[in-house]
Structures are given as C-alpha cells and as structure tokens.
Amino acid sequence: MTTAALPIFPAAVAGAHTARPRWERPALAGLLIATAALLLWDLGASGYANSFYSAAVQAGSESWKAFFFGSSDAGNSITVDKPPAALWPMMLSVRLFGLGSWQILVPQALMGVATTGVLYASVRRQFGPGAALLSGAAFALTPVAALMFRFNNPDALLTLLLTVTVYCLLRALEGAQTRWLLWAGAAVGFAFLTKTLQAFVILPPLAVLYAVCAPTGLRRRLGQLLLAGGAMAVAGGWWVAVVELWPASSRPYIGGSQNNSFLELTLGYNGLGRINGNETGSVGGGAGGPGGGGGGRWGESGIDRLFSGNIGGQISWLLPAALVLLVAGLVITWRARRATDSVDGMARAAFLAWGGSLLITAVVFSYMQGIFHEYYTVALAPFVAALIGMGVAVLWEERGSAAAAVTLSGTLALTAVWSYVLLGRATGYLPWLRWAVLVGGLLAAVALPFAGRAGRQVLRATAGLGVAAALAGPFAYCLTTVSTGHTGSIVTAGPAVAGGRGGPGGMMGGPGG
Structure with missing residues (x-):
C-alpha cells in the first residue's frame, strides 16, 4: 500500500503519524456536536423508557444498598435480571439532579457521543481523519444506535465498552504494550458487569490476533494475555464475589435466577440459555421454530436473520458493504508482515480486530435460539462503522487499480x-x-x-x-x-414494518427485555 496524500482521505494509512490538517478539529467537533444533538433531541418524549430499569434507578438513588446490588426497589427485595453497572451512571445522575426522564436518559446519550469519539480515535490512528469521520458518521446514523443511546437498557454501556476494548487492543498491538492490554481486559470485565457473557463474545478473535501478531516474543505475548485475563477477572469478578459471599438473608434476591445465585443466572438464563433456547424461567422459549429453524417468538434463526424483517432496518444498511470492504481490506493489506511493527501490519490488524468482532457477534446473533430482540444488534454498530471507514479509505487510496x-x-x-x-x-x-x-x-x-x-x-x-x-x-x-417516544421493554428504531415487533413507541415484553 502507498501512503501518498489523498484528496478525501489524506495520509489514509499513516493517520496517527501525520500532522493534523486544519479542517480536522472543526470536523471532529461538528461530528460530536451533531451526534449529541441527534441523541438529545426531545429526549424526554420517552418518559421513563423501560420502566423495569427506571424503577431500579429510582431505588438506587434512594438506597446505596439498592445502588450496589441493582435492586428493583429501595426495600431491596429483588434485583433486576442483569448486573448493575449499566444502572450506576443513571443512578448517580438521579441522585445529583433528581428523578426525571432526562436525568435517567442523558447518561445514555453521552455514552453514544463517547462511543463515536472512541471509534474516531481508533480508526484515525491507522487510516487518517477522513476515514475516521466516515466511520463516526456511519455509527451515529445507525438507526438502532439512535434508539439505544436514547434508552435505558444496558446495551448502550455495553456497546461503548466493546468499542473501548477493540481500541485498547489495537493500541496494545502497536508496540506490544502491556498497559493497553490490561485496559482492554478491564473494559471486558466491566462489560461483564453490564451484560454478563455477551461481553466475552469478541474475546476469541481479539486474543488470537494478539497472540499471533503482537511484535514481541511468543512467551511475552502469552504472559501479557494472562495478565489481561487477570485484569478482566478483577474488573468483572469483584462484584460477583461480594454478591456470592454476602449472606443471602441480608441481600436482595437475584432476579431472574432459580436459586438466588448470580452465577446460576449468568450461566443459565443470561448465558447458555440464550444460545440453545433452554431458558429456565424465561418469558417465552425460543427453540422450535417452523422447519427446525429455531427462533420461535424471537424470529427465525439463520444466516439471513440480521437482514430479514424488522431487524434489517435496525443494523443492516451498511452491513453488506462492511463485509465486502473487510475482504477487500484484508486482500490489500495481506502482503504485510505478520507482526504489527509496520504501517501495513497495523492496518491489517485493524481489519482483523474489527472484522473478527463483527463476524463472531453476527454469527452468535444469527443462530442463538433463545431470547433475541432487534435492539441487541446495536453491539454490531461500531464494528460495521469501523469497517466502512477503513475499507473505503484503503480502496480510495488504491483506486488507480481497476480491481479497487x-x-x-x-x-x-x-x-x-x-x-x-x-x-x-x-x-x-x-x-x-x-x-x-x-x-x-x-x-x-x-x-x-x-x-x-x-x-x-x-x-x-x-x-x-x-x-x-x-x-x-x-x-x-x-x-x-x-x-418518537419509546417505552416498554421491546423497542425498535424507524417506522413500523409489517411483521415486526416494537415499532414506534415500543411495546411491553418480558422483564428488562
């Protein structure tokens, strides 16, 4: 690949090592301001949004014990069906500014702006400001992102933390830097306290990428990965350890579990049950769709799930392009050395990191038999957006080639x-x-x-x-x-689609969705 200046994507590949063009800072400020305006517009129209989580936010604003456990009520009788990390920013906001729709939802909107900024910073390091702006715009204009960063489900914080994880992993790869790998592990651990095992979905491709491509010896690579695993265990395990060791008689019941155990909730209803459909205590089974396709009331599972029905309008606008650009980017950068101590090597690593995260998450979403809601796909949004910016940048740079x-x-x-x-x-x-x-x-x-x-x-x-x-x-x-305001536990972005669930305004469903 060449690194010549381009009309639209200046220094597209060596972006982190070039002087910033005069237009970059105003353009970045405009992107972030526009993202904030989109996410904050008429935010109060959704009221208390998902009242299941809003009740827990109110409880946590009144009781520090409810704050810690994520209780549904200030009396601490039962918790929500997720760990409480996603509730903590909203609880603090309500403690500081009082109970109201804006106080609950503004932290979510700010997470959307932060995700856009992290995505921009990551893409810019290897592909320049033009590619980063395109990625940021593609993310901000993903319909399901515009929905979930204005809603009080855990998916907003999860998406931010997954984006931070990939960013930190790529920073670690630049010089086999242990501290950045530790930050990546800590981000995954905190993501576990946000939405349990979904945080671990992107770990296999990222861990393999670092083990194979980090520019240092194999023994050091493996040692660094073990340290990152330790950081992940500490960041995600401290709360679990406290809850499991706390006498059950003096803490709230773990909502969604069958035996008052967070570990059982994590491995059962919120874990393997989401994959195979055997969700004890679920609001409705998922397996056994017509023709053996699975999905049940959660829609047919299969390779086309993310493109079909109402789900397609949530996330798939740029998904076909992202897949094509992933292949194109890997083909163009494949001549680089395995290690990431070169410009082209880091560009290839970026495609593998974002692309691997996209593919493994998409496969899990496509074939999971248990509870699946359209808004889960917000986790794919930063991966798709990153590939759009990066892929367009490398093809634009190689546009003199007929194939490109x-x-x-x-x-x-x-x-x-x-x-x-x-x-x-x-x-x-x-x-x-x-x-x-x-x-x-x-x-x-x-x-x-x-x-x-x-x-x-x-x-x-x-x-x-x-x-x-x-x-x-x-x-x-x-x-x-x-x-449009959105309330309830099953919500979707955009207009109503025939055969879809949720639609404008949303609808009620199981606890917490």
Whole structure:
C-alpha cells in the first residue's frame, strides 16, 4: 500500500503519524456536536423508557444498598435480571439532579457521543481523519444506535465498552504494550458487569490476533494475555464475589435466577440459555421454530436473520458493504508482515480486530435460539462503522487499480440497492427517498471510476453523492426514531414494518427485555 496524500482521505494509512490538517478539529467537533444533538433531541418524549430499569434507578438513588446490588426497589427485595453497572451512571445522575426522564436518559446519550469519539480515535490512528469521520458518521446514523443511546437498557454501556476494548487492543498491538492490554481486559470485565457473557463474545478473535501478531516474543505475548485475563477477572469478578459471599438473608434476591445465585443466572438464563433456547424461567422459549429453524417468538434463526424483517432496518444498511470492504481490506493489506511493527501490519490488524468482532457477534446473533430482540444488534454498530471507514479509505487510496475501483463502485451500488429494499419494507414510508437513494447511488457508482479524469472537484462531488446515497436511508430512520417516544421493554428504531415487533413507541415484553 502507498501512503501518498489523498484528496478525501489524506495520509489514509499513516493517520496517527501525520500532522493534523486544519479542517480536522472543526470536523471532529461538528461530528460530536451533531451526534449529541441527534441523541438529545426531545429526549424526554420517552418518559421513563423501560420502566423495569427506571424503577431500579429510582431505588438506587434512594438506597446505596439498592445502588450496589441493582435492586428493583429501595426495600431491596429483588434485583433486576442483569448486573448493575449499566444502572450506576443513571443512578448517580438521579441522585445529583433528581428523578426525571432526562436525568435517567442523558447518561445514555453521552455514552453514544463517547462511543463515536472512541471509534474516531481508533480508526484515525491507522487510516487518517477522513476515514475516521466516515466511520463516526456511519455509527451515529445507525438507526438502532439512535434508539439505544436514547434508552435505558444496558446495551448502550455495553456497546461503548466493546468499542473501548477493540481500541485498547489495537493500541496494545502497536508496540506490544502491556498497559493497553490490561485496559482492554478491564473494559471486558466491566462489560461483564453490564451484560454478563455477551461481553466475552469478541474475546476469541481479539486474543488470537494478539497472540499471533503482537511484535514481541511468543512467551511475552502469552504472559501479557494472562495478565489481561487477570485484569478482566478483577474488573468483572469483584462484584460477583461480594454478591456470592454476602449472606443471602441480608441481600436482595437475584432476579431472574432459580436459586438466588448470580452465577446460576449468568450461566443459565443470561448465558447458555440464550444460545440453545433452554431458558429456565424465561418469558417465552425460543427453540422450535417452523422447519427446525429455531427462533420461535424471537424470529427465525439463520444466516439471513440480521437482514430479514424488522431487524434489517435496525443494523443492516451498511452491513453488506462492511463485509465486502473487510475482504477487500484484508486482500490489500495481506502482503504485510505478520507482526504489527509496520504501517501495513497495523492496518491489517485493524481489519482483523474489527472484522473478527463483527463476524463472531453476527454469527452468535444469527443462530442463538433463545431470547433475541432487534435492539441487541446495536453491539454490531461500531464494528460495521469501523469497517466502512477503513475499507473505503484503503480502496480510495488504491483506486488507480481497476480491481479497487470496481470493488469500490460495486460496494456503493450494492449499498444503494439494499437501501432501496429496506426502505420498501415500511409501507408508504417516504416512497420518493428509496428511488432517490437508488438512482443517486447507482449514478455515483457508475461515475466514480471515471470521475477523476474530470478533475478533483468532480471527483469530490461524485464521492459526496455516493456517501449521501449510502447514508440517506439510515439517516431517515434515525430522524423517525428520535422524533418518537419509546417505552416498554421491546423497542425498535424507524417506522413500523409489517411483521415486526416494537415499532414506534415500543411495546411491553418480558422483564428488562
């Protein structure tokens, strides 16, 4: 790969080691301000959102014991069905500013802004500010992200911590830095206290990546991974140890468990039961869908789950493009050495980290037989967004190659066609937009390989048209989402889709979703 300056993605690969262009700081500030405005707009319309968790927030604002355990009531009779880390910021907010919708939901919105910032910082280090801005915008305009960072479920904090984990892992890879690997382990541990075993889903690809590619000896690599595992155990295990050792007679009952044990809750209802559908005490079994496909009331499981029905409009707008760009990025960077002590080596490591996290999470979501809600897919949003920015950057840099130019154009055309399909699933929803997206995206895709011959301005305009066409559909869904209040435990972004659950305003479901 080359590292020459580019019209749109300056120093796309050596981004962390180049001087910042004058436009970068204003552009980053604009991205973060726009993200905050989107997430804070009419935030109070959702009231107490998921009242199951709002009750626990109120209890924790009145009782420090309820704060620690995540109790559903100030009398500490029973806890919510998750560990309490996601509740703590909301509880502190209510303690400081009083009980209200904004006091509960503003911490969630700020987590969305923080996730955008962390994603930007990570992508910029290897791919430059242009790629980072594109990734940040793609994340902020993911409909399910616009929903969940305005809602009080644990998924907002989980998504932030998963993004921090990948960022810290990539920083550790730059020079086999133990401290950054320890921070990655601590982030996973705290994510466990947010949504238990889902925090561990991305660990296999990240651990293998570090074990194989860190620029140091094998013995030191393995020793560092053991230390990171220790940091994870301490960050996630201290609370579990206190709860398990606390006399059951003087603490609240562990909600969702069958025998008042957090470990049983973690391994059962919130653990393997979500995978195989055998959820003792569940609000409804998941296995046994028609034709053996599984899913039951939670939808059919299978490779197409993330693209089908209402789920597609939550997360899949850029998912096909992300998969194509992952392959393209790996092909372009594969000539690099295995170790990450080179620019190209770190670029490849970034594709493996974000891409591995996306693939393993997508597979788990696609085939899990137990409780599955559309909003779970917010965990995929930073992975998809990172691959979009990185993949576009490397293809743009290699656009002089016919293969790279065709791949970039084909990816844009695929995105435009898929947006046309998704926009058509909501009957009567902005019919003009789906045609505008399709026509604009296809025109940009056809013109892109030739636009450079007409001059830099034409090239910029063509690229801008392509980006606008790719993001117009999810942007419209985001505006629909933030202009509607959402309550209950099963909520979805965007307009109502035939056969979907939730829809605008949401609906009630099982405890905590």
